[in-house]
Amino acid sequence: MTEKMRAVVYLGPEQVELRSLPIPKPLDGELLVKVRAAPTCGTDVKTYRRGHPKFPPPFIFGHEFGGDVVAVGKGVVAFREGMRVTANVFAECGECFFCKRGQGNLCVNLVYNFGAFAEYMIVPASIVQRTTFEIPPHVPYAHAALLEPLVTVVHGWHKVAIRSGETVAVIGAGGPISLMFIQLLLRSGAGQVIAIGHSPARLAVAGQLGATHLINAKEQDALMAVRELTQGFGADVVIECAGTKSTWESSVETVRRGGRVLWFGGLPGDTKVEIDAARVHYGEIDLFNMHGGTAEDAREAFDQIVSGVMNVAPLLNGEFPLESVELALQKMIAGEVVKTVIRPDS
Ligand SMILES: [Zn+2]
Ligand SMILES: [Zn+2]
Structure with missing residues (x-):
């Protein structure tokens, strides 16, 4: 029998649903992560209100996360079970016309990853290779999770x-x-x-x-x-x-x-x-x-969070369980909070 997890599925403007879905298994090069903190983002608000221009529903909502690696796919060497990690929402291919010109954010093969408002999520292979980072013990999951906007x-x-x-x-x-x-x-x-x-x-x-x-x-x-x-x-x-x-x-x-x-x-x-x-x-x-950022920008952003150059704590106001994703987004829309943190394990 496949094990199940709880996940918030985006169905369309102002329509999200908490569902029970099978816990995915990591394929070659991928990670399976138990999500410990998933901040809400302006992009989530935009998607909630009017949909996402690139991704038709349904999909598991949320994209910023910090969590624990619970399984690794074949061929992964840089990460192992038990590591605390965060990752950017996308990674470039490193080989196309734009990547060769140092403009990886415009990559024609950009791989995106959604699914942070869930108990578990997969990190795709190219993101594992280029824009996934191990979180040092002194950095909270939610702080590291601010990698993507930074x-x-x-x-x-x-x-x-x-x-x-x-x-x-x-x-x-x-x-x-x-x-x-x-x-x-x-x-x-x-x-x-x-x-x-x-x-x-x-x-x-x-x-x-x-x-x-x-x-x-x-x-x-x-x-x-x-x-x-x-x-x-x-x-x-x-x-x-x-x-x-x-x-x-x-x-x-x-x-x-x-x-x-x-x-x-x-x-x-x-x-x-x-x-x-x-x-x-x-x-x-x-x-x-501008749009997005390169793998090099991701490394620099991660270093700024870890070193404390970037003070991210004032950006996070309050924690909510998966059941309250809509409430958390409403609070952002109302301007009551800057960002909130969804805790799928609470
Ligand atoms: Zn974001
Ligand atoms: Zn490319």
């Missing part, structure tokens, strides 16, 4: 390459991504970090983590506030983490001439944004885009 932040951070003394405006501040960016911006020597958001509770966390100015865009005109702080010119760099059409557009207004914008938050397909072409062209505004 990989993308590290990738974007390298792209905008902050210089010492620069003023950076972070739009969509208070969300997990922004809170990671704020820490790396300060590490790069940013002079002023202006956090622009909507939730006072989340903005307060941005302040705790070192943002020098907090702007509640519900209460004041964020563009005017940034100009006041920058002699009327605008920020040297704007990082857009809200992922809305209007914030994509306003980020181009918020940056100074000769400055840089990073559009971090992705928009749904076919979205058209309107920007002032003359302002961008004659003002020499550089527009950066």
Whole structure:
């Protein structure tokens, strides 16, 4: 008889179901992991509301995890039973056109892995080979599990390459991504970090983590506030983490001439944004885009969590059992929490 596990299955927008499913067996090169902590993520919220553009349901929900290896497939040498591990949600192939050019995040054979909101999950072979890491004893499972969002932040951070003394405006501040960016911006020597958001509770966390100015865009005109702080010119760099059409557009207004914008938050397909072409062209505004991160970014992100360079504890608010995944996502949507941790073993 096959042993069963509890798993939260995503069926479509606002439809998830706790089901009893067979515990999978690891194939060659794979790991079977007992999930100990699985943080909720902005991507889970987006998927919960409108589906996932690449993956049709049904699938086991959740993708950030820390857990224990309970079985290894043939050929796995780097990991063994009993090891505490985390992994990125994807891995590149290392061999395609993009991988050969150091752009593994654009790999045409990218392997994704979902299934963290379950008692057990499989880690696919290419992820085991390239983006799985052993968690040292002093790092909690839930902290290590923040690897995946941090990989993308590290990738974007390298792209905008902050210089010492620069003023950076972070739009969509208070969300997990922004809170990671704020820490790396300060590490790069940013002079002023202006956090622009909507939730006072989340903005307060941005302040705790070192943002020098907090702007509640519900209460004041964020563009005017940034100009006041920058002699009327605008920020040297704007990082857009809200992922809305209007914030994509306003980020181009918020940056100074000769400055840089990073559009971090992705928009749904076919979205058209309107920007002032003359302002961008004659003002020499550089527009950066990004998606995901490479295996090298993953290594760097993991090292930042382990070394404590990245303080992830303030991003995690509360723990919930598998039964309460929807409640946990609702709390994120309401802006009451930054992220929560699902504990499948509770
Ligand atoms: Zn995530
Ligand atoms: Zn590739």
